[in-house]
Amino acid sequence: MPEPPSRYSGAQKALHWTMAALIVTQVAIAIAMTNLGEGPLTNTLFELHKSFGLTVLALALVRVAIRSVRGAPPFEPMPDWQRRAAQVSHAALYVLFILVPLVGWIATSYCCKPVRFFWTVPVSLPIPDAPTMEAAGWIFRVHIGLAIALLAVVAVHVAGALQHHFIRRDRTLLRMLPD
Numbered sequence: 001m002p003e004p005p006s007r008y009s010g011a012q013k014a015l016h017w018t019m020a021a022l023i024v025t026q027v028a029i030a031i032a033m034t035n036l037g038e039g040p041l042t043n044t045l046f047e048l049h050k051s052f053g054l055t056v057l058a059l060a061l062v063r064v065a066i067r068s069v070r071g072a073p074p075f076e077p078m079p080d081w082q083r084r085a086a087q088v089s090h091a092a093l094y095v096l097f098i099l100v101p102l103v104g105w106i107a108t109s110y111c112c113k114p115v116r117f118f119w120t121v122p123v124s125l126p127i128p129d130a131p132t133m134e135a136a137g138w139i140f141r142v143h144i145g146l147a148i149a150l151l152a153v154v155a156v157h158v159a160g161a162l163q164h165h166f167i168r169r170d171r172t173l174l175r176m177l178p179d
Contacts, residue, residue: 004071004072004073004074005070005071005072005073006073007073007175008072008073008175008176009066009070010179011066012063012066012067012070012072013176013177013178015059015062015063015066016063016176017178018059019056019059019060019063019097022052022055022056022059023056023150023154025052026049026052026053026056027147027151029045029048029049029052030049030147032045033045033046033049047116047118047119049104050104050105050108050115050116051116051117051118051119053100053101053104053105054101054105054117054123056097056100056101057097057098057101057102057105060094060097060098060101061098063094063097064094064098067094073175075172076164076168076170076171076172077170078164078168078170082160085160086160089153089156089157089160090157092149092153093150093153093154093157096146096149096150096153097150099146100143100146100147100150103139103142103143103146104140104143105123105125106125106127106139107136107139107140107142107143108124109124109125109127110127110128110129110130110135110136110139111129111130111133111135111136111139112133112136113129160172161173161176
C-alpha cells in the first residue's frame with residue numbers, strides 16, 4: 001500500500017471549501033424557499049436548490065474518487081477515541097454528501113418533473129410520476145432528516161477542527177487551508 005500523502009492536494013482543498021460554501025448556501029436557500037409564499041422568487045430558489053444539490057452530488061463523487069486514489073494525510077497525534085470519532089464523522093460526511101442530494105433528486109424526479117440542471121439540461125430520474133405531491137412527501141421528509149443529520153455532523157466537524165486549532169494547537173485545520 002502506498003504511503004499516505006503528507007498534505008491535502010490543492011484539488012482536495014478546493015473541493016472541501018467549494019462544498020462547504022455550497023452547503024451553507026443550500027441551507028440558506030432551503031430556509032428561504034420553504035418560508036416564502038408562492039411566487040417567482042420561491043420558484044427560482046427551488047430551481048437553484050435542485051441545481052446546487054446536483055452540483056454537491058457531483059463534487060462529492062469527485063471528492064470520493066480523489067480521496068480513494070490519493071488518500072489523505074495521517075491524523076495529527078490524538079487520543080484513540082478522537083481518532084475513531086474523526087474517522088466515523090468523516091465517513092458520515094461522505095455518505096451524507098451523497099445521500100442528501102440523491103434523495104432530494106429522487107423526490108423531485110418523483111413529484112416535480114421535469115428536473116433541469118440550471119434551467120437547461122433535463123436530469124429527471126426515470127422513475128414513475130407521483131400520483132400527487134403528497135405521495136412524494138415521505139421522500140422529502142427523508143431528505144430533510146438526512147440534511148439535518150448532515151448539518152449536525154458538519155457542526156461536530158467544525159467544532160473538532162476549531163478544538164484542534166485553538167486548544168490542541170496542532171496542524172489539523174491548517175493543512176486544509178489554502179497555501
